[in-house]
Amino acid sequence: MLTHPTKRTSIPHDMRKMGLQLEALIDSIIDSGKLKSDERVIWKWREGHWKATLKVEHPEQSGVELVIIMLPLLSRFSVQLNYQGTPARRFCSNSPHTMPHDCLEHPGERLFGYHKHRWSDQTGDECCYVPDDMSVISIEQAFYDFCSECGIIFDGVWSDPPPTQIGFETIA
């Protein structure tokens, strides 16, 4: 079983001017405890999946958002925290994953089931771990657990993805 990688020490925001890089900046934003969203979850049908995007407020940073995607054919979903378009954290409900050889933990191993990707400057979003405090009983519970793990206070309104007729339909 994979475990949470060692947490980095939080670095003040003003260090960004001195060359603080993306990974540490993302960690400091998450560790700040100042992320908050009061948006309503509104699902939009995209290319074969439901997608909801929620703006996340931070007193010093912009471009933070939550993206939830639900794949109705497989009942799989992902919950993702983006910073300036970069996938900072992503929870995948159920898919096999192969750890690249440059990951610090379990290089080359394949794991199955749910896992969480964590952005790093060296490996992008390729390395992941199995969180021990997240539920996959429902997408709603996973969303709240994800927010809690990422230090996001969610005061918005949750709604489940709309029911979907299962099957293929040809589009032009």
Added chain:
Amino acid sequence: MTLCESAFVLLSQYFSQGMSCGPNEAGYEVLVTPLCYPDMDNIELFIKQAPDGKFLVSDLGQTMMKLADYGFVPANAPRRRAMIHQITTSMNVRYENGNILVVANESELGARTWDLLLALYKLSDLAFTVPGYTRATFIDEFENYMVDRNLLPYERGAQLQLDTGVTVAMDFVVGQTKLVHLLSAGSLGYARERRDRVYVNFNELIIAKDQRERIAVIDDSQSDIWRDDILVPLRHVTNHVLLWSRKRQLEETLKAS
């Protein structure tokens, strides 16, 4: 057995060992393949037999879901739709409401499944066209190192106006006296090109009689690229040519007053 034959056998073994059958899902049998999406989640194929005896193989929307994770939304982007169309038509796979699929007889199932797998792999790489999905470069790694080792202050990407009227761009100016260029390359051709640019910049400093130290830092993780014949010209125009793998020497040089 020839080298080619050995490679053929070993590669076939490796590929087949990398595949496995997962538990059935949504009425489909699941084939886990060794190929991966950009985030290293394995590409899965979902297979079932239709009443007419043909086989339906699909990704059940996973590839477009992955692309959506990266912000690759083709909805109102003709160019993105065109890229998807180009891949699906060249691999002769169907795109239906976000699902990529093939329908095949048993005799052609292997070939069509391979086409589908390649199409999914190609499509998933469209994530790299999204600007947010990029890793750190050598210059980012170097900057991280500067912060970690407290080699402050420095300026990244500094433009220097020289007395000759020429402006040169430095990767880093450390303190007031050290000018740093970083050299990283994935091929010999690019290594030469990069070396030449750095050579020209440092030469401009010499012509302008700039007294600051000129330092070249080589990303020697590709040690077979930075051969002596590539590096010799740099030594004529620099005070130091340092290797990224030798951090102690690098730190001493950057800290020296």
